[in-house]
Structures are given as C-alpha cells and as structure tokens.
Amino acid sequence: MDPAAILANALRAALGPSAAAYALLAIGLNFHFGYTGLLNFGQVGFMLLGAYGVAITVTVFGGSLWLGLLVSLLLAVALALLLGAPTLRLRADYLAITTIAAAEILRFTFRASPSRDLTGGVFGLSGFAAEFNALNPYTSGIQIGFLAYNERQLWVLTVGWTLVALAVLLTYLLARSPWGRALKAIREDEDAARSLGKNVFGYKMQSLVLGGVIGALGGVVFALNLQSVHPDTFLPLLTFYFYTILILGGAATVLGPVAGSIVFWFLMAGMDATLRQAGAAGYMPDWFGADALGAVRFLVVGIGLMLLMIFRPQGMFGDRRELALNVR
C-alpha cells in the first residue's frame, strides 16, 4: 500500500475536470432545489443536451465550437421551458416525475438506432474537441508535488474552474439580491409569495432556465474533457450524485456545491485507489474481483456520506440553526 499514491489519485480527481463539471451541475441544481425548492430529478438531461449540443454541432454539421456552445445553451433553455410550462403551476411532485422521465427519454432517444446519423446512437460521437484543443495556450504540463497534469488537462481545468468561478459569482450576486429573496420565499411558501404580489410561475421558470443552462455548461466541460460523448454516460444516477454533492456541501449556500463536488470526487477516487491497492497487495479475500471493487467503493462512500449527514446534516457550508427549524 502506498498512501502517497492514494492521496495523489484522490487529489487529482478532487481538482480534476470532472469535479469542475459536476460542480457546475450542482450549482445549477442549487438554483432549482436549494433556492427555489424545485424538485428537478432530471438535471442529467441538461448535462446531456450540453454535451451533445457541442458534439453534434461540430461533428455532424461542421459548425464551430462557439456555435456548438450556443446550441447547447439554447437546447437547455428549450428543455427548461418545455418541462416548466406544464408542471410549474402544479404541485412540486409533478416536476419531479416529469424531469426524471424527460432525462431518460432524452437518453433513450439519443441512443436509439434511428438517431444514429445525428447522435451516433450507442456509439456516441467523438472528434469534436479539435478546435477547443487548438485554443490551448499552454505548451507544457505542470507538476506540483505529486500532482501532475499535462497541457491539455491544464487547459480543460482552466476553462472548467473559470466557469465554476463565474457561476459562483452569479450565485453570490443573485442570492443576496431581491430576486434571490423572492426565490427563497417561493421555496418557503409559494402562496405567501403570491399573496404579496410575486409572480411565482415567472420566478420558477427563470430559476429552472438558469439552473438548466449552468448544468448544460457542466455537460459541455464534461464532453470537452473526454473528447467523446456516449448516451449511457447520462444515467439517472448522475442526478443523484449532483444532489449528494449539493447536500454534502450545503444546499442554498454559495460555495456548497463546489466544496461538495471536490469532496465527493476526493472520496470516490481515494476509495477506489485504496481498494485497488489493497486488492493488489493481497489484503482482500479471493472472491474480491474487479466488479466487487466497484460495489464496495460505493458502499464505503455511501457509509461515509451517511456519517457526514448524521454529524453535519446541514452540509459543509450550511447553517445548523437553519436546518433545525421545524418549517412546516
């Protein structure tokens, strides 16, 4: 066993491009769930549209990266409007059901063979990151202690974390504005907000669109990092990772989703490396093969998260006083 290697692995993931992408998705979800109280269980659908928006525009239509980005964001806006229009006037559970279904419908449609010309079907798409790679200003990678990134990874990281920083700034500004106050009021009691003249439907829609667009940006970063997209990456499970991240960091806090994503990836990668090394060193029983490893990793991370929720239910940045309130 080599603790330094485990730590290096965990840190690499915690600061890596996927952590940045997941942070963006959790920041989007924070607008939905944290501030507005919208139960969006289909955040991965926005991620999918973000990823495929760029991939399809560039590979199938030969458009530029920037056009692809624009398409991604417009698709996210369209999905938010489509989901919100029929459900946001109804009880909260309708949005939950609709969003989880919509995300699955998107995944199945994108992987279906009739869509192959457009989406590549189950094989997905690749080769859309050339323009992005060409923009890379770095000519060499870096090595900080045992953390090493090559120049391409460094470029993805720069873009990813810059977008995260911008999204955090946006959250910070909005959360302390009267606009943010109206969102929180809707989360607390939408009838009260209505009785005070607030257009509840309008605010919910704005929140859904904004959070969806930020989520789609996460999808773009995710796709540019992998340089390929596959429909079966976008499983419903991912949405629950984003919820885990959000609650871990603290819902309705500015930095919660970012810290949550870093810790989430640290734990996942750290546990993975530990179990792998333990297996290689012969500490594990014989039946413990590669698939058992994946399962045990989730088990241990799950227990870790449960302990965290028991001892710090408000998340890392949340206010315990606030959580203790018996709101209804």
Place this chain on the structure above:
Amino acid sequence: MSAEPSAVARSLADVAPEPGVSKPDPILVAAEVTKTFGGLRAVDVDALEVQRGAITGLIGPNGAGKTTFFNVLTGFDRPDTGRWTFDGKPMSGMPAHRVARSGMVRTFQLTKALGRMTVLDNMKLAAVGQRGEHFLPALLPPLWRAQETAIEARAEGLLEYFNMIHMRDEFAATLSGGQRKLLEMARALMVEPTMVMLDEPMAGVNPALTQSLLGHVTGLRDEGMTVLFVEHDMDVVMGISDWVVCMAQGQIIAEGTPEAIARNPEVIDAYLGRSRHREGEEQS
C-alpha cells in the same frame, strides 16, 4: 370602544340593513359568486358591496365559507361562477399575484410565515415594484441598493409598530403563533394596499396587543385604507367595524351596522346564540 362614529360610519348609517345592499361608494362589488366542493356549496354570495374606506367585519359560524370567499376574491381559488370588480376594474379570473399588485392584499387564517427567512426579510420581500426583483438588475446592486435601504427603513418602522422589532433578525420559523399573526399583518401592509383582507388577524394575540392592533386598524382606515376582516371575537367586531356582514352556509344572511347586526334575529340564531343577546357575553 369607538368614542364617536367615523365619517364612513355616518355615511353608512342610512344604508338599509339588507343582504347585498348597495353602498354609497363601494370599492369591491361582487355578484353571484359560487364555489362548490363536491356537493358542498361553500360560497353562494348573490351580491356584496364593500364600502371604500370603511372597516367591514365579516362574521359567521365555523365553516360558513368566509375563508373560501376570501380565497376566491383574491385569486387563490377558482369560483364556479361569479364576477367582481375592485376599484372599478374587473378582477374575476385574475391570478393571485396580480390581485395583490392591484392593491387588494389578504392575510391567511393559518399563517404563512416564510420560516427559513428572517423576520426582516419577510417584510422586505413584500414591498412591490422592487427593481432588484428583476433578473438582470439583480446582478447590479447599485441599481437597487438605495431602494432596498428605503424598504428596510419602512419595514423596521412597521415592525416597531407591531412590537416585533426585537425579532428582526430571527428566522420566522421561531416565532410564536401570535407573533406570526402580527408578522403576517405587518407584511401585508408592506405591500401598501388600498384594501386589506384580514382572516382572523387577532386570533391568538394577547389582549393588550389586540387593543393596540385595533388602534392601528382604525388608524389605517382613517388614512383611507379599506379593511375587510374576519373575526370571531364579537367585542372586536362590534368595537371597530363600521359595517358588519354575516355569512352562514355560504350565503350572506345579514348585513348592517354593528348595532343592527347585534339585534338581528337571524344572526343571533345562526351565530351569536341567544345568551349573548340577553347578557351581552363574549362568545368564542
């Protein structure tokens, strides 16, 4: 309690004490409003006019349909039939937030404090026409900071008045039942309504504070605000109302000045009870 009748009370003195009677200067005019739940006719109001600038008390037994009538008028419930105008503008079918913005603001019998927001934020939320409530201006604090400061000052003034200023920075979820009533009423006033509709505003508020609230309500009336309130405490109703409307089983069975209502045999049968009429006891 009220030493001499107010100007509005005098203007209502000559109005006939009949259900649905026309008022000299009505701000709210409703006709044929019905609302059924399954087979139950919760509201069945043929006609009601509410006098501008008056305090109108709405009384009636539990389940008479008072709250449902409020819900319908303020856009929170869709009626089966009915039309009504507020300040001359047709309001039927208007969504609740636009009703509030047009100056008709209601409170809830079961209070709706915004629990995980501070008392001050509850108040500030209620101000209308905030520039910072729009998405893009929200990102530029200089555009709304001055307005925010003014709103905060107004909120603090009202909290002071309602003896709530010491709770300013507490989460609203920590308030007691009576304090929630106070917050709800103060918050409604932040909207600067032309008419407030208060659903049992004094329920659970201690007597001394009730007295001071009554003073405040008459004060609002004297500044020109119209007040329609539901209340079961007959001393309160008789004490401050310029006009009283009595509902039972969804219908308006009587209206009149407080004195006329106290003597009205139908009201006594349906609501007040005999003993009260004889001894003038409080019924609750």
